[in-house]
Amino acid sequence: MSEYDDATRLETGDDPTQRHGTFHEEWMIGNAVNGGLVMTTALRALGEHLASDPTETTEHVDPVVLSAYFMTASQPGPFTVTTEVMRCGRKLSTGQMTIHQTGDDGRPVERMRAIGSFGNLTDLDVQRQASPPEMPPPEQCVSAEQAPPDFLANAKFLERLDLRLDPSTAGWALGKPSMRGVMRGWLRLRDGREPDTTMLMMALDALPPVAFELGLFGWTPTLEFTGHVRRRPEPGWLQVTLGSDTLGGGMMEEDAMIWDSAGNLVAQSRQLCGVRLPKAGG
Amino acid sequence: MSEYDDATRLETGDDPTQRHGTFHEEWMIGNAVNGGLVMTTALRALGEHLASDPTETTEHVDPVVLSAYFMTASQPGPFTVTTEVMRCGRKLSTGQMTIHQTGDDGRPVERMRAIGSFGNLTDLDVQRQASPPEMPPPEQCVSAEQAPPDFLANAKFLERLDLRLDPSTAGWALGKPSMRGVMRGWLRLRDGREPDTTMLMMALDALPPVAFELGLFGWTPTLEFTGHVRRRPEPGWLQVTLGSDTLGGGMMEEDAMIWDSAGNLVAQSRQLCGVRLPKAGG
Numbered sequence: 001m002s003e004y005d006d007a008t009r010l011e012t013g014d015d016p017t018q019r020h021g022t023f024h025e026e027w028m029i030g031n032a033v034n035g036g037l038v039m040t041t042a043l044r045a046l047g048e049h050l051a052s053d054p055t056e057t058t059e060h061v062d063p064v065v066l067s068a069y070f071m072t073a074s075q076p077g078p079f080t081v082t083t084e085v086m087r088c089g090r091k092l093s094t095g096q097m098t099i100h101q102t103g104d105d106g107r108p109v110e111r112m113r114a115i116g117s118f119g120n121l122t123d124l125d126v127q128r129q130a131s132p133p134e135m136p137p138p139e140q141c142v143s144a145e146q147a148p149p150d151f152l153a154n155a156k157f158l159e160r161l162d163l164r165l166d167p168s169t170a171g172w173a174l175g176k177p178s179m180r181g182v183m184r185g186w187l188r189l190r191d192g193r194e195p196d197t198t199m200l201m202m203a204l205d206a207l208p209p210v211a212f213e214l215g216l217f218g219w220t221p222t223l224e225f226t227g228h229v230r231r232r233p234e235p236g237w238l239q240v241t242l243g244s245d246t247l248g249g250g251m252m253e254e255d256a257m258i259w260d261s262a263g264n265l266v267a268q269s270r271q272l273c274g275v276r277l278p279k280a281g282g
Numbered sequence: 283m284s285e286y287d288d289a290t291r292l293e294t295g296d297d298p299t300q301r302h303g304t305f306h307e308e309w310m311i312g313n314a315v316n317g318g319l320v321m322t323t324a325l326r327a328l329g330e331h332l333a334s335d336p337t338e339t340t341e342h343v344d345p346v347v348l349s350a351y352f353m354t355a356s357q358p359g360p361f362t363v364t365t366e367v368m369r370c371g372r373k374l375s376t377g378q379m380t381i382h383q384t385g386d387d388g389r390p391v392e393r394m395r396a397i398g399s400f401g402n403l404t405d406l407d408v409q410r411q412a413s414p415p416e417m418p419p420p421e422q423c424v425s426a427e428q429a430p431p432d433f434l435a436n437a438k439f440l441e442r443l444d445l446r447l448d449p450s451t452a453g454w455a456l457g458k459p460s461m462r463g464v465m466r467g468w469l470r471l472r473d474g475r476e477p478d479t480t481m482l483m484m485a486l487d488a489l490p491p492v493a494f495e496l497g498l499f500g501w502t503p504t505l506e507f508t509g510h511v512r513r514r515p516e517p518g519w520l521q522v523t524l525g526s527d528t529l530g531g532g533m534m535e536e537d538a539m540i541w542d543s544a545g546n547l548v549a550q551s552r553q554l555c556g557v558r559l560p561k562a563g564g
Contacts, residue, residue, distance in 0.1 A: 064533075065506045065554050067349030069376055069397050071369045086395060087353045091532070091556065092505060094351055096395070113368060113378070113397060115351050117505065124531035127559070128463065128496075181410065214410075223374060223399065224347045226508040228535060228554050230528060246512060246547060249406035250373070251346070253510060253550065265528060268535065270552055272347050272510050274373065277409070 002193035003160065008041045010081065016052065018082050019045045025076040029157040032073035035222045036202035037157070038112050039068050042097035043198050045081035050093050050118055053085055059120045060093040062197040066116035067226040074111045075101060092117040121197060121232050132239050132259035135166040138186040142170040161206060162188050172212035183210045183242040194235040195260070201227050203238055204256045204269040210242040211252060211275055218276035220252070227269035236261030250275055284475035285442065290323045292363065298334065300364050301327045307358040311439040314355035317504050318484035319439070320394050321350050324379035325480050327363035332375050332400055335367055341402045342375040344479040348398035349508040356393045357383060374399040403479060403514050414521050414541035417448040420468040424452040443488060444470050454494035465492045465524040476517040477542070483509050485520055486538045486551040492524040493534060493557055500558035502534070509551035518543030532557055
């Protein structure tokens, strides 16, 4: 079993709306379990719930859209996902996902709440889509392994990925951010597992913060994340671009797009994240 | 009182988590109450709930981010908004909003469920923002009143707005869509009420569907909408742009941006909507 599949594995109990799992230290970034992994775990729970729901069409196997709000940082250890099916329609089935962990005082603490819809992305016609970015092939890109050791020490999550950044957008790793607010890279899971529609939601939030290419190296916690999956990805490398145009009031927006190895746009997202600005003159 | 304020007015009862209002036929578009009005009504309910919550900082008066999922079409008549405060943080307070109406069988039908966060957008510093689009002044633009009568007959909502479209993106109204997937316009409330941060969420979803400029004149129901408010708008006209790059599988993404009369980006959104394509050869 791939380490990604293992990390998102869930156990069911008597309650069909609850599933249980464990977050591992190996998927941490900074002081939290990677938010992308938290989201894909929640989606997996809703997908399993829908598949077991007799009122639901079993054709809705692909997450199509997810909006996730992060309340507190997920920590290594057990968690519970609670799912609610809100509506089963012809085209989409929509539900809510909540992830709790037990706090220091023994009471449940909500980590993330999300609403999302599943549909079926088999054999889609495509009328319009953005073209993949031009960037050097993976072997000419900068591997995340070349990042500064003090950065990697707090980014065990990046060891789960084979991530290669376009050198023209990886200046931050050498202390020379481009200040353009753009980052591009190739991405696949280190364990060789091929991407699927659920994994894409994690991939949308997997690159280092685009804020790094604006010279902002602080923690940029995701406050809200909405991702759209548009196609099932072909096996192979994913091409990911990040960009941000809006920064103010201690918050920025970060937009991601992903193309698969066939050059099709397979997913896109926007998130609102917190930014800590360096003090003037500091 | 402005008709916008009147349309979003809520009554409280004994339950502090429930508020009651009435949707009016005057705010319909097609066979449903305008989704933007539904969202601003829900936000107003959460804002009132937060303001009355003793655990909440009363400084969080501006909606900052909202993710709304539309389950069924809202109809003229009474509705109930149920709100839940999920987390009161230093910077943001986050809650859930649900709108129900009574169905034909007397049982509650969920219309929309949303999660959103309130914060405080007073006196913000802006580091980066997109510039407003170049477009002719309002008096040289195409008023929504000039749209085909059969379109206006099903768009009473548009009578609530003073909407002026850039002629270069209003070809659809003359049966000659540009096919570029871009629409631009000036927008303000017809009743003269100035914009605020809650009204901006409605304004993000107020223009005709950008699909019209792709020659797709069918109904494009919003499945999911996420909007970010970045600043309090100055009084006066709003400049709104819509664009779409991704269309396939019967769904498209629609991105909106709004600048205020001072030229500041005040809000942006992305929505996933359903699209009915004309039959081949039809």
